[in-house]
Amino acid sequence: MTNTRxxxxxxxxxxxxxxxxxxxxxxxxxxxxSVVDLAAQFGVGRSTIREALSALKAMGxxxxxxxxxxxxxxxxxxxxxxxxxxxxxxxxxSLRHILEVRKVLESGCAALAAKHRSEDHLQRLRDTLEEMxxxxxxxxxxxxxxxxxxxxxxxxxxxxxxxxxxxxxxxKLHDSxxxxxxxxxxxELRSAERLLGEHTGIYExxxxxxxxxxxxxxxxxxxxxxxxxYEKTNRA
Numbered sequence: 001m002t003n004t005r006x007x008x009x010x011x012x013x014x015x016x017x018x019x020x021x022x023x024x025x026x027x028x029x030x031x032x033x034s035v036v037d038l039a040a041q042f043g044v045g046r047s048t049i050r051e052a053l054s055a056l057k058a059m060g061x062x063x064x065x066x067x068x069x070x071x072x073x074x075x076x077x078x079x080x081x082x083x084x085x086x087x088x089x090x091x092x093x094s095l096r097h098i099l100e101v102r103k104v105l106e107s108g109c110a111a112l113a114a115k116h117r118s119e120d121h122l123q124r125l126r127d128t129l130e131e132m133x134x135x136x137x138x139x140x141x142x143x144x145x146x147x148x149x150x151x152x153x154x155x156x157x158x159x160x161x162x163x164x165x166x167x168x169x170x171x172k173l174h175d176s177x178x179x180x181x182x183x184x185x186x187x188e189l190r191s192a193e194r195l196l197g198e199h200t201g202i203y204e205x206x207x208x209x210x211x212x213x214x215x216x217x218x219x220x221x222x223x224x225x226x227x228x229x230y231e232k233t234n235r236a
Contacts (some may be wrong), residue, residue, distance in 0.1 A: 003057040010051035013042050017052060021061060021072055028074040032062070049192070054142070061086050064140070096229055098172055101221040106197060107149060109166065110202060111211040112157035121156035125203050147197055153218075156206065 021027055033041065053070055056062045063071045084157035089120045092126050114122070129150045135141035147170070154166035 010048045012054065013044060013048060013147050014052040014055045016042070016060065021056075026072050029216060030072045032070040032072070034069070049194075057140075093227060096226070098169075099222055099226050099229065102171070103219055103226070105162075105169075106153070106222065107215040107219040109154045109157045109162060110206060110214040112159060112162070114206045114209050114211045114214040116158040117156040117206055117209075118158075120150065122203075122207055124152050125149065125156070125206070128205060129196070129200055132199065139220070146199075153206065170203045208212065208221075 012144065017032075026032065032038065032053075035049050035053070039046045042049065046130050051063060053062060057064050061073060063073050065071070077091050128145050132142055132145040135145060149171060151166060153168065157163065198217070202214060202217045205217050
């Protein structure tokens with residue numbers, strides 16, 4: 001059947017790939033075609049394919065190995081709907097609590113970072129943003145850079161008590177980031193590039209020493225995921 005959509009979005013490609021995996025066209029352990037081959041198959045750009053693959057990896061369906069290709073995870077059939085199953089629902093309340101803490105704590109960190117940041121702090125944030133930009137097709141590397149970016153903002157606030165609080169939450173932050181990014185991509189709130197753009201906007205407010213804007217952008221960034229979580233749990 002011919003697709004009637006004028007454009008094939010990353011979400012459309014993601015759903016098509018997910019259907020093929022669920023139907024057994026690609027079995028656990030199978031290696032997917034290269035990004036170049038998939039782009040030709042779907043008639044889309046490589047960035048669209050990378051976004052779709054990153055979303056599926058965030059959902060736990062694919063294993064993207066840097067320089068080694070993309071594989072269907074062994075447990076992918078059990079995780080075909082990771083945000084709708086019972087396991088997800090059991091994590092949803094915990095994630096909601098963590099997001100509430102992050103919204104309060106990290107918006108304050110962003111404001112203080114805008115006030116106290118040094119050139120060294122800004123350089124480290126720029127380096128992490130660059131890494132996020134170059135690793136859009138590698139979800140594990142992107143996730144690690146994402147967590148590091150938020151921790152670096154806390155360090156830029158130059159308040160040791162606040163930094164210790166954020167560091168003490170680092171393990172929970174890392175775990176919640178997986179769910180946060182999965183929610184982001186699954187709901188197609190933003191593409192990977194736009195997610196990077198939000199981080200860049202937070203950095204720019206800090207670099208310009210605009211405390212209210214830095215806090216507002218950080219709070220808005222986390223609040224978007226809160227809204228999707230609310231919508232998902234109330235539809236389930």
